[in-house]
Amino acid sequence: MSFAVTTRSYDNARTGANTAETELTPAAIRGRGLKLLFSLALPGDARGCEAQPLIVPSVSTDEGARRDVVYVATMANRVFAFDAGTGEQLWMVELGTPVNGTTAIDAYLINDHWGILSTPVIDPVKETLYACAWVSPDGSAEKAQHFLHAISLADGAAVHPPLNLEGATYDPGHGRPVQRFRSAQRKQRAALLLVDGAVMVGFGTIAETASTARGWLIAVETASFRIAAAWTATARGSGGGIWHSGGGPAADKDGNIYIVTGNGEFDAATDFGESIVKLRYRAPGAAGPGSFQEGSFEVVDWWTPWTDDGRSGGNPEGEGDEAPLPSNVRKVARLAARGVLPMDMGDAWRDQDFGSGGPVLAEAVTAVLAAGKDGILYTGNMQALGRTQPADLTPAATAANYAKLKAPPIFYTYYPGPQLSAAPSEIAGLNVLEEQRTHHLHGTPVLWRSAAHGWMHFCWGENGNLRAWALSDAGISTYLACSAEVASPDAPVPPGGMPGGMISLSANGDQDGVVWASVPYGDANMEKSPGRFLAYDAAQFGKFSDGSGWIQPLWDSQQWNWEFLHNKFNRPVVWNGRVYLPTYDARVLVLELG
Template sequence: MHLFRLALVSLLSTAALGQASTMQPVLTRSGDNQRSGSFLDSVLTVAKVQAQGIRRVTTIPVSGDARGMEAQPLVLPGVKVADGSTHDVMVLPSMANIVRGVDATTGAGIWSTTLGTPIQGGAAIDAHLINDKWGVLSTGVIDPDAKLAYMVAWISPDGTPQRGVHSIFSLNVATGAIVGAPVSLAGLRNGTQGYNDTMRKQRSSLVMTTVGGRKMVFFAYGTVSETGKAAAGAVVAYDVAMKKVTAFLPLSQGLGGGIWMGGQGLAADSAGALYGVTGNGSFNGVNDFGESIFKVVYTPGATASLKVVTWFSPYSDAGRVGLDPAASGPAAPMTDKLAGVSAPSEEVAMPVGGGMKPSLVGTRTVISRDVNTGRVVPLVYPANATDPAWSDEDLGSGGCTLIQSYGKLLCGGKDGLGYVVNTASMGNTMPADFRNAKANCLKLATPPVWMTASPGPVDPCPQDTTTLNFMPYGKTRHLHMTPVQYMSPTRGMTIFVGGENSTIHAWSMAPSGAMTYLAESREVASIANTQSPGGMPGSFCALSSNHGAAGTAILWCSLPYGNANAQLTTGRLIAYDAENFTTDSDGKHLLKLWDSQDWNLQYSFNKFMPPTISGGQIYLPNYNGGVDVYGLAP
């Protein structure tokens, strides 16, 4: 571990001299513990973006890794640094475990700290060999009172994943100094599951909240091999005053239940309760919660604990492959699958002789009609409805957004369906409930909706869940971004989502949780992938506004041109008016304000990265080892 100072150069641009800072704190992923994706900004307006346009101001280097960072940038304004000057400090941890503190306005370096030796990228953990190194993968969290940044780093003495261990670090935001000894996750065990049982992947971001007067950091993890032995996800509780892990809760004592959520962290309400969603795994409603939306409560004290207090599951993995839906999981373990490999996105693309069944052979097409726009939609179904290559539809592929004022939580997964649950009681699905799907879905606040793309009048809650194994237009519609919420002064709660190979959709949400389609963009994610099954991972969006004042709500979205999961691809940054839509002959559409494509502004798309907005600047980490900074053109 090493700490060194960087020279403070170009601390303030000429334009910024003498001006009061407009930077707002960005302390956690998506801007707040509700994971709303909304950022307070007093500089950017619809009129300014339309009149002036956007330019790339600079690119801030991220140290030690060819791809840069997977964490979302965090900002703490008004920090007095080592030389006595005051800065809005942005914290940038790289996948090489090198953390930089920079001036958020200018990008000038203030400090740099090395946490430890990262894992070297390789086929054992990355099927597509995209990442250079594996270190700080998740977004950390900043405590503004203590001016400490917390993060989890994957460290190995020899750079191999087999010897890698995740540890919790706390850094002084003013100096970059490591405060206290790192806290290792090694040795954590609960029942049949332990941290050391297999290689873990800690992608889900951190959240800080207070429970029973104790300031806590919570986070979750999944595994490198999602369906392998001991591949259980877990929630970890860290007491910041005690500087120790006080509770550890696997979400499965069987198989799977990983928590990754496209990089999103657990949501937290004002009482400190935690909300999330799991992926593939066994389910029994007791201590196995694969394919489940859940609420976890932490109880502090001498015997501190984490407990799932309420949950909902729409289907079982067994049901998705045509077996008894009430079974805990498939009769035989699924084929071992690395995290980051998606079916059907990957498996259907395999050529004949490629080592797996080419499941596009013999597919059938059913013509349907989009219920929102009236457009014809061809639905492509597998030749065999129980083909496992089409049934790996993780519920937990995207994060959840908490609408606390409504008492609702919205989650979505690879089917592209949106599920709204009541946070007080989610219905507590049990295995027998899968034998009566309609009764189970009545546990939801409102019926599920096809959120990323309408396949027409297809039942989103069928008794036979193999009927969900299809692709509209022959392409996946998986949701990996967390839905963005915006309280419109004219429409009320508005939700924005963007799935794979799909347009960006706008929905309204009533206090009951009922969702109504509003409009969609004309722009499509992975537009360059013209063949089935398309590309990953869809759009990632964030919203800026000045407390919802008229003319200030702007939706910022980063879209890939190609398949960003399997290869490096160029990205496209677009600004939309979040309040006003256009009405054309083919329906309602998001009003585009600015498009990087129109200005030939290119960047390397960062797979699970939404924009961050603060002080009139838009920050977007790229896969070229830096953070692109955009702002109003002069």
């Protein structure tokens, strides 16, 4: 029986790799190409889904038959179920009135509604799908709240009444007051995670300027369907959103949870902005005779590359006043001749958002891979992240902080040349706009063990190309190859376009790897950009004229004049010989071999 796609990126490690694919091999794609089998229509919202499709085989439906079913949650707060073989819609349920498109959330008014942003998670044993819906009684953002729903895979019927997450609380200690979750200004984009009998719901924020803008993680027990625990990434300051560009928190085999937080304060006590954070969830239960222990989150470990104050010219330990950094000015002057131009200093550099990427766990080598808007890969040690302290971020101490990583930082989505260091003593040394383009990573990399290269990982950053890396048992990443195709070639320069390529991988064990990529032509943040879809050989590389490795395309929609809108932050899903490609024109395209 085919395996089930029950969570974003196929598994809780967020590898993005389906290693049970036998039909869509490089040889088959190269020889037969791809064709559109049918598309799944998603009425109710002009953009359709932000959530990745999920797939469960052999579902017992209310008609008494067993079907392979594709589940798609949309921005209209609708969940659709389709027959995976025929595309027939089996059922649809509405989970409340979504927020209407508004500049309060989206300055460019790309989105029609704001409903279910995050990828749901499925418990195949309970035959239940869990989804977080943003619901407003009048369609306004001001009155919207977040509800977790549990619905049956068979017919979409409610398994439990909707659970309002409003009012979840967290006691941070350290003399700080109890924090209370408020849906207003929160945005729930991170994919849901199911671990230890609980659904983990991560939150970022609409705007990062308010003092109450904080990242949250809320645990809901599936048995009782009650809030069991909550944690906020910042309790003294603000920020620390958990969003991962649609990727989800990761979990290792022991149930430890890994997140990467965004812009926010850092003090290593109550505030963990711009950090890889390892959490342990403890379920509520008996703590001894006659006593009961409430559920909780514990911060087990963390690692932090910088503070936002340090990035913008202030105190690298945080909370400092902004001031110019002469060394950075000199660096910019040295680089100006080769087209490396500075972005505006000051607050512009407070948005380098380590959390734009999200974690991927390479448990075989005890490494957590994380990269954000700098396009730099930080390889954390899962067994000992390092527990960074504010003093570790001063110029005299940064080398020791980098040494806590499993491997030195590397330029990941691009390479600026030896003039720049990926591990500078003064973090503001990274405040340059290489070739007048951004190189942010949005969404998680893809991880796969191949027969040809061993462990590999892939990324596709903004205004760059698909890049392949080998990962050693020691956690060292070595560059292998890149594609000729680039993301957002039609976007204005500076600063280029967003969000880079959304990628996934299929393989038959360690053989026949294919990287699947959905790429925008323009800036998919500021406009509804036409999209391009490509399949690449993941292991057998060619050579460019300079002798460097070339990731060769197997199929390219551009050669067939396909037209669709690029779905920002959503990645292709490969299952049972078919590819499910979400688009921004309210469809999921279903492809198979020609």
